[in-house]
Amino acid sequence: MDKIRIVGGNELKGTIPISGAKNAALPLMIASLLTEDKLILDNVPRLADVALLQRILGNHGVDITTNGKRNGDDPNAGQTLEIDARVIVDTTAPYDLVSRMRASFWVVGPLLARMGEARVSLPGGCAIGTRPVDFHLDALRALGADLEIDAGYVRARAPKGLKGARIVFPKVSVGATHTALMAATLADGETVIENAAREPEVTDLAECLMKMGAQISGAGTSTIYIQGVPRLRGARHAVLPDRIETGTYAMATAMTGGDVLLAGARPDLLESTIDILRQAGVEVDATNEGIRVRRNGAGILPVEVSTAPHPGFPTDLQAQLMALMTKAKGRSRITETIFENRFMHVQELARLGAKIQLDGDTATIEGAERLTGAPVMATDLRASVSLVIAGLAAEGETLVQRVYHLDRGFERLEEKLSRCGAEIERISG
Numbered sequence: 253m254d255k256i257r258i259v260g261g262n263e264l265k266g267t268i269p270i271s272g273a274k275n276a277a278l279p280l281m282i283a284s285l286l287t288e289d290k291l292i293l294d295n296v297p298r299l300a301d302v303a304l305l306q307r308i309l310g311n312h313g314v315d316i317t318t319n320g321k322r323n324g325d326d327p328n329a330g331q332t333l334e335i336d337a338r339v340i341v342d343t344t345a346p347y348d349l350v351s352r353m354r355a356s357f358w359v360v361g362p363l364l365a366r367m368g369e370a371r372v373s374l375p376g377g378c379a380i381g382t383r384p385v386d387f388h389l390d391a392l393r394a395l396g397a398d399l400e401i402d403a404g405y406v407r408a409r410a411p412k413g414l415k416g417a418r419i420v421f422p423k424v425s426v427g428a429t430h431t432a433l434m435a436a437t438l439a440d441g442e443t444v445i446e447n448a449a450r451e452p453e454v455t456d457l458a459e460c461l462m463k464m465g466a467q468i469s470g471a472g473t474s475t476i477y478i479q480g481v482p483r484l485r486g487a488r489h490a491v492l493p494d495r496i497e498t499g500t501y502a503m504a505t506a507m508t509g510g511d512v513l514l515a516g517a518r519p520d521l522l523e524s525t526i527d528i529l530r531q532a533g534v535e536v537d538a539t540n541e542g543i544r545v546r547r548n549g550a551g552i553l554p555v556e557v558s559t560a561p562h563p564g565f566p567t568d569l570q571a572q573l574m575a576l577m578t579k580a581k582g583r584s585r586i587t588e589t590i591f592e593n594r595f596m597h598v599q600e601l602a603r604l605g606a607k608i609q610l611d612g613d614t615a616t617i618e619g620a621e622r623l624t625g626a627p628v629m630a631t632d633l634r635a636s637v638s639l640v641i642a643g644l645a646a647e648g649e650t651l652v653q654r655v656y657h658l659d660r661g662f663e664r665l666e667e668k669l670s671r672c673g674a675e676i677e678r679i680s681g
């Protein structure tokens with residue numbers, strides 16, 4: 253298994269190009285199931301999760317071609333996928349694929365809406381919490397689907413099509429909003445989704461669906477209105493920049509001291525994160541090319557933060573912020589409100605010398621003068637990258653194991669960081 257070796261202590265200086273967002277690319281690819289025409293997606297990141305979803309969609313009969321790079325193309329540009337779901341050969345999404353990536357469960361909405369049936373494995377356990385899918389199922393039931401759970405599979409049927417309905421989510425869920433939104437585009441009549449997720453990835457999906465002919469208003473607010481249409485057509489859409497990758501490299505820059513331009517990043521996608529970084533004493537400026545992050549000489553100030561649905565501080569940056577706070581001048585507090593078990597990085601950060609006390613959903617971090625390199629491993633994507641950030645500022649060598657977690661969500665991580673002066677390399681084996 254590959255490892256990442258980091259020798260800490262170098263400031264990051266230069267430019268890091270920001271890739272297309274994983275968490276937008278996945279639902280956009282799944283939306284291709286809603287139409288017989290071709291959906292062309294630009295700026296798709298080259299990630300293990302994208303490749304796995306290509307396989308999962310392939311299993312349903314979807315044809316995907318990837319445009320190769322041509323001479324003169326920007327080496328940092330994402331890939332273009334041409335997705336053709338004209339013929340659906342199988343409406344089953346099997347356990348061995350769905351259990352490897354939870355987001356693949358989201359095929360249930362579009363398959364049901366277009367084909368009148370879907371049989372999709374329940375996703376099973378997850379390292380960051382129990383993560384049930386009850387809101388997805390309740391939304392589909394509200395739209396008139398007949399659901400049965402049998403042998404670990406959800407069997408959904410709507411032979412006469414779905415019917416518009418009022419869906420009120422008891423708690424904000426990104427995935428369940430995607431499911432309800434996609435399913436409702438082809439339902440008969442109007443659907444209203446209340447307490448909808450406001451994440452930029454939901455808005456990106458809605459914008460693509462509208463290009464495909466869907467009638468949607470209110471995406472990006474808590475109430476989304478969808479007027480169902482009989483069919484959707486093909487479209488071309490570029491995936492929005494990854495706000496979590498942006499926030500991660502902003503924290504890495506703050507952690508090491510330095511000066512980095514996050515090229516192509518959009519400040520409007522991560523206002524709460526920028527606020528917190530400024531409170532921590534980091535200089536963050538919007539420029540024409542992206543976001544410039546600097547911490548020249550000044551120390552890191554402690555902060556108090558709770559994760560929350562968008563526009564609050566994202567749970568997907570909680571571990572990275574915790575890594576940053578291990579070097580703050582004083583005591584920070586971070587509360588995780590979205591997932592009950594998303595603290596797997598705490599013990600690993602402690603191996604590097606971090607002083608973190610966990611009490612229920614709150615971590616108290618006593619900033620330390622120095623971290624020291626050590627072998628570490630993590631159980632999920634964002635936890636792994638928090639260890640990379642800590643390793644960049646630790647004295648000596650840090651070896652991050654289970655790199656496959658990083659490959660799920662960070663495109664060319666070692667290359668992007670080493671170009672800015674980090675001593676970081678992948679060791680194959």
Ligand code: EPZ
Pocket residue numbers: 274275276278354355381382383384385386387388389423424425426427428567568590591592633634661
């Ligand atoms: C999305 O997951 C993201 N994944 C996650 O990013 C992200 O952490 C999460 O949203 C929150 O922002 C993708 O976009 C692929 P939720 P999702 O449904 O949609 C509870 C990463 O690292 N809930 O918004 O699965 C749930 O348990 C990943 O890139 C139910 O109770 O998350 C959680 O407490 C990790 N029942 C809360 O809602 C349900 O049916 C929010 O989860 C659904 C969710």
